[in-house]
Each structure stands twice: as C-alpha cells, then as structure tokens.
Amino acid sequence: MGAELSFDGGFGPGAQIPLQGSDGQMAATHALASAAYRDGPVDKILEANNEWHESTVKKGKFSLFEPDLGEAFSRAVQVRLLGGARKALIQSFGTEPQPVVEHCLAATRIRKQRDTRLTLVTFLFGILFLPGLLLWLGVFQLRRTIAGASDKKAGALGTALLAGVGILAVLVMVALPFTGFLSFYLRAMIIAPALGWFLAKRICETTAKDLRARWDSLLSGGGIGAKIPEAVPQDPGQSAAEELRQALEKLTAEQHSNIVFYAGAKGILGMGTRWGSWTLAEELVPKEGREIHDFRAWDVVRPIHDQLKLLERGSLKTGFPKPTVKHWIVSPVGEGAKEVARPEGENIVTFQVKPHEIQRICNDQQFGSGNRHYLGVQFTLWDGQLVLTMMITVTSLLHTLRIEVTGHALGPVHGLFTTKPAPKTKEVSKTVRFWETKEIPLPLVETNEVVRQAVRAPLTWFPPVLDFLGGKLVLPEPFGLRHAWAAKPWGNRFMADDVIRAATPVMRAVHAATIKVLDEHGVDTERFTNRSLILSGMVQEPMPRKADLYDA
Structure with missing residues (x-):
C-alpha cells in the first residue's frame, strides 16, 4: 500500500497520505503504525519479542533523557527503513511498510512541533535562569533514580525529597541575605523554572491528546492519515525532500521483491516457520507401448501456476478468497545471520528477478549450491493478521520427479500493538461511603513526564546526541516490520483451522495439474495417482509441526 503523491511536474504542495487498500487488509498495518503515537516506557515493546526475533533497548547515560515507546519506535523504524x-x-507480508513509516514520520513531525514550543519555554524560563534550572533538574534526576528509571512514579522517598527542596527554596526566597538585582535574580531563579513547567505541561497535554487520538483512530479504522509534507519537494532545490521521496519508493519496491531468504529452522524470513511438508516423488515410467516426451521442470510449474489461479472458483459458494500466486527465488542464509544481501546483476531490476532468469533457475538449479525456484500461493486473512503461504517446488533428478508442497504460516502482530489508549485514572475511596471506591481522572502527562519532554526538546534536532544520553530501541535483524513482532497463529483456534484447512485443496490442485502434464507427455501416472491419494490422507492430520527442525 503505497502513498499517493499529488504534484505537478514532480513538485507540489501536497502531502503523502496512505490510501485504504481495495481488499481492506490493513488491520496489521494500522496496528504497527499505532506504535509511533504511543506513550509509556520503551521497555514495554520487549513484551512483543517472539521466539526467533528479539528487539532490545540500549540504555543511555541519564534516565531523564530516555525516550518513550513512540519516540523510540519512530526513530528506530525511520533510521532502519529510510537510512x-x-x-x-525482509518483506512484510500481510502489511505495507510504507504507511507505517509515514506514520512514524508524521508522529515525529508532531513531536518536533511540540519540542519547538518547549524549547522556547525552556530558553525563556530555564536557560536565562540556568542555576535554578540545574537545581530543579538535579532534584528530578535524583528522584527518578531513587524511584527507578522504569518506574515513572516516584516512591515515598523521592516525593519527600522533592517536597523538602521546595520548602527549602521558599525559605531561601524569604530570607535571602542579598539585596538589589542579585536578590531579584535569585528569587526568579527559583520561580521561573516552576512557571515554565506549568506552561510546558499545557503544551505536553495538548500534544498527548493529539497523539492518543491518532493512536485510537488507527486501531478503530484508520480515520486519520499521515501528513508528511516534507516528503513532497516544493522546488528542485529541496534535495532532502527528494531523497525522502526516493527512499519511500525504494522501500515499496523492495517490499514487492520476488526474492526471499531461507534461514534454516527460522523458515523463510517474513513468511513464518514451515509447519508442514508433503512430497510426491515417483519414478517416471512411460505408458505401455509409448515413449516419454521430453519436458522440464518449468513445463510442470506453468500448469500448476494456472491451476492455483483457479482456487477461488470452487463448486461451492463459500471458498477461498482470491490468492496471490507468484514465482519466488529463495536464497539460503544462515539461521543466525544478522543481515541478508539481495542478489544484484543484469538479471535483476528494482529487486525483481527477470522472468527468463526465473525459468532458468527453475530448470537448472535443482541440486547443489545456488538459489532455488519456488511457486507460492499466498492468502492474506483476518484483515492482514494471518498470512498463509503454500510453496511448491518441482525437481527432477535422473528418472525421478519430485513435487514438494510446504506450508508456512505467519500469525497476528503481538497484542501489544492492538491495545487502544486507556484513560489514566486512580481508584480512591468515597468520602462518606468509605467502603466503596470510585475512579478519578488523572492528567495524561505527569510531572516527571513534563520535565523529561522539556529536557529532551532542545536536543530533538540532534538525534544521535539524544540516543547517547537517553538510549534507543535496537531492532532485531534481519529486520522486517511484520515478522519481527508476529505471534504464532496456533493460539487462535479459528486461525489454526484456517491454516490447516488450506493445505488440502492446494495440494490436490498441485497434484491434479502435475498428473495432467505427465499424462500428456506419455508418463504412466498410476504410481503418482496412488501416492497422491496417500498424501491426501496424510494432509488431513490436524497436527502442525516444526517441519524445519530435523531430529538428526
């Protein structure tokens, strides 16, 4: 799902706004994009780590400068996908990464507008009264350290410390031993940062409401689009905007690449682990009184491709949704590889292997080193939360033809990304009926959070400095937005049923097309038909397994 650019002759005033896909499969995309607008501790995202991919949080020098979840997520995704x-x-099947990146850019833009106002407040009420600002910041950092960096609410000791410093400040203001300008400055030095905090709180509250509204809107249907005018060049001299536009186009092109990577027990990266495998392998024997007409693997693959295209046309009214049938080139990488390298050369254009090269790999690279050809049929279900992929490979060695069908399943994004913003409340006892309780609303932005945002604001234009002082989110590698935070589909009974049910009709369609081709080329298909019937029984076993883990 790309963004539509509105401009005349390459330049214009429009902004990039993601459009709703015709198939409506945007739930997973919106869930991931909502992370850009979230608040709360950045460590929360570690709950979404899965079996094969784990993100980490690199701590900074001072907890007062640490980012929240939305800030860290937006920064990490932008650097990783647009750097x-x-x-x-790695391709993000079931989602579109470009809208996610656009929402990260939009969230960053909103925060920069907030930080511009906070920087002005910090300068007027902080930098001009620097000794008082440093005193207050020291108190807040000490209070935060006592409470623990991961706990935004200070304990009793930290609160007592803050109250004690406040009382001491009042005493100093009342009984200053100085007169003249110095006495006025010392008094203002204590008051100005507190007054600046009040103005900063209003700014932070307004921005927090805006971010939470966008967060809620995405999870409710995506009513608010991502506005990033900085991605649309206004004139030929805006090189930064042009570079950003090209980076977004490159991201979309790589998303639609027909090259994927097989990483051992991790399966095909982005498609999920391999949960089932069924092999039809028999000797090619001519029909009685006839000879086998020569054919190659590609001659078998093409009819299978055409047959899979017809899966949605069932005899019953209820059947498959429209599948995506595509030729894939699978490149092997190590199970523990931290990065992948996409092949380059004259046979690859915009991350796509050319058709004639696909046919050559299908016919010639079936044994030994090198990339392999697979034919894939993919179903995107549950609004993009479930991606089923059946991969078919055809190989022929000597007189044996082997047709292998494997199933891959990519589950929903972690539940962390699908939680809507909850109002901040506190449960207290009623005044008269003290045995009963009630909830009272709390401010969206607490005192510590206002101080944190105000301190970070002047450094917003120097992200590496903020990363050093406050820390950052480290994304798992090899990185793809979808599989990095995907849960297993087996926890949802209906999803598991969909995964298992899809295998039987796909495999039978593959076998039917194969046997038809063999029959046309003079091959005795009795053995293939018998073996196909056996596999039809085996595929009905309701037991997914880890097909890439070999007990050897």
Whole structure:
C-alpha cells in the first residue's frame, strides 16, 4: 500500500497520505503504525519479542533523557527503513511498510512541533535562569533514580525529597541575605523554572491528546492519515525532500521483491516457520507401448501456476478468497545471520528477478549450491493478521520427479500493538461511603513526564546526541516490520483451522495439474495417482509441526 503523491511536474504542495487498500487488509498495518503515537516506557515493546526475533533497548547515560515507546519506535523504524546506507529488508507480508513509516514520520513531525514550543519555554524560563534550572533538574534526576528509571512514579522517598527542596527554596526566597538585582535574580531563579513547567505541561497535554487520538483512530479504522509534507519537494532545490521521496519508493519496491531468504529452522524470513511438508516423488515410467516426451521442470510449474489461479472458483459458494500466486527465488542464509544481501546483476531490476532468469533457475538449479525456484500461493486473512503461504517446488533428478508442497504460516502482530489508549485514572475511596471506591481522572502527562519532554526538546534536532544520553530501541535483524513482532497463529483456534484447512485443496490442485502434464507427455501416472491419494490422507492430520527442525 503505497502513498499517493499529488504534484505537478514532480513538485507540489501536497502531502503523502496512505490510501485504504481495495481488499481492506490493513488491520496489521494500522496496528504497527499505532506504535509511533504511543506513550509509556520503551521497555514495554520487549513484551512483543517472539521466539526467533528479539528487539532490545540500549540504555543511555541519564534516565531523564530516555525516550518513550513512540519516540523510540519512530526513530528506530525511520533510521532502519529510510537510512541512506541501510541493510536489505525482509518483506512484510500481510502489511505495507510504507504507511507505517509515514506514520512514524508524521508522529515525529508532531513531536518536533511540540519540542519547538518547549524549547522556547525552556530558553525563556530555564536557560536565562540556568542555576535554578540545574537545581530543579538535579532534584528530578535524583528522584527518578531513587524511584527507578522504569518506574515513572516516584516512591515515598523521592516525593519527600522533592517536597523538602521546595520548602527549602521558599525559605531561601524569604530570607535571602542579598539585596538589589542579585536578590531579584535569585528569587526568579527559583520561580521561573516552576512557571515554565506549568506552561510546558499545557503544551505536553495538548500534544498527548493529539497523539492518543491518532493512536485510537488507527486501531478503530484508520480515520486519520499521515501528513508528511516534507516528503513532497516544493522546488528542485529541496534535495532532502527528494531523497525522502526516493527512499519511500525504494522501500515499496523492495517490499514487492520476488526474492526471499531461507534461514534454516527460522523458515523463510517474513513468511513464518514451515509447519508442514508433503512430497510426491515417483519414478517416471512411460505408458505401455509409448515413449516419454521430453519436458522440464518449468513445463510442470506453468500448469500448476494456472491451476492455483483457479482456487477461488470452487463448486461451492463459500471458498477461498482470491490468492496471490507468484514465482519466488529463495536464497539460503544462515539461521543466525544478522543481515541478508539481495542478489544484484543484469538479471535483476528494482529487486525483481527477470522472468527468463526465473525459468532458468527453475530448470537448472535443482541440486547443489545456488538459489532455488519456488511457486507460492499466498492468502492474506483476518484483515492482514494471518498470512498463509503454500510453496511448491518441482525437481527432477535422473528418472525421478519430485513435487514438494510446504506450508508456512505467519500469525497476528503481538497484542501489544492492538491495545487502544486507556484513560489514566486512580481508584480512591468515597468520602462518606468509605467502603466503596470510585475512579478519578488523572492528567495524561505527569510531572516527571513534563520535565523529561522539556529536557529532551532542545536536543530533538540532534538525534544521535539524544540516543547517547537517553538510549534507543535496537531492532532485531534481519529486520522486517511484520515478522519481527508476529505471534504464532496456533493460539487462535479459528486461525489454526484456517491454516490447516488450506493445505488440502492446494495440494490436490498441485497434484491434479502435475498428473495432467505427465499424462500428456506419455508418463504412466498410476504410481503418482496412488501416492497422491496417500498424501491426501496424510494432509488431513490436524497436527502442525516444526517441519524445519530435523531430529538428526
């Protein structure tokens, strides 16, 4: 799902706004994009780590400068997906990464507007009264350290410390031993940062409401689009905007690449682990009184491709949704590989292997080193939360033809990304009926959070400095937005049923097309038909397994 650019002759005033896909499969995309607008501790995202991919949080020097979840997520995703020297990406099946990145850019833009106002407040009420600002910041950092960096609410000791410093400040203001300008400055030095905090709180509250509204809107149907005018060049001299536009186009092109990577027990990266495998392998024997007409693997693959295209046309009214049938080139990488390298050369254009090269790999690279050809049929279900992929490979060695069908399943994004913003409340006892309780609303932005945002604001334009002081989110590699935070589908009974049910009709369609081709080329298909019937019984076993883990 790309964004539509509105401009005349390459330049214009429009902004990039993601459009709703015709198939409506945007739930997973919106869930991931909502992370850009979230608040709360960045460590929360570690709950979404899965069996094969784990993100980490690199701590900074001072907890007062640490980012929240939305800030860290937006920064990490932008750098990883749009960076000039970025590594290759893994496709995000079931989602579109470009809208996610656009929402990260939009969230960053909103925060920068907030930080501009906070910087002005910090300068007027903080930098001009620097000794008082440093005193208050020291108190808040000490209070935060006592409470623990991961706990945004200070304990009793930290609160007592803050109250004690406040009382001491009042005493100093009343009984200053100085007169003249110095006495006025010392008094203002204590008051100004507190007054600046009040103004900063209003700014932070307004921005927090805006971010939470966008967060809620995405999970409710995506009513608010991502506005990023900085991605649309206004004139030929805006090189930064042009580079950003090209980076977004490159991201979309790589998302639609027909090259995937097989990483041992991790399966095909981005498609999920292999949960089932069924092999039809028999000797090619001519029919009685006839000779086998020569054919190659590609001659078998093409009819299978055409047959899979017809899966949605069932005899019953209820059947498959429209599948995506595609030729894939699978490149092997190590199970523990931290990066992948996309093949390059004259046979590859915009991350796509050319059709004639696909046919050559299908016919010639079936044994030994090198990339392999697979024919895949993919179903995107549950609004993009479940991706089923059946991969078919055809190989022929000597007189044996082997047709292998494997199933891959990519589950929903972690539940962390699908939680809506909850109002901040506190449960207290009623005044009269003290045995009963009630909930009272709390401010969206607490005192510590206002101080944190105000301190970070002047450094917003120097992200590497903020990363050093406050820490950052480290994404798992090889990185792809979808599989990095995907849960297993087996926890949902209906999803598991969909995964298992899809295998039987796909495999039978593959076998039917194969046997038809063999029959046309003079092959005795009795053995293939018998073996197909056996596999039809085996595939009905309701037991997914880890087909890439070999007990050897």
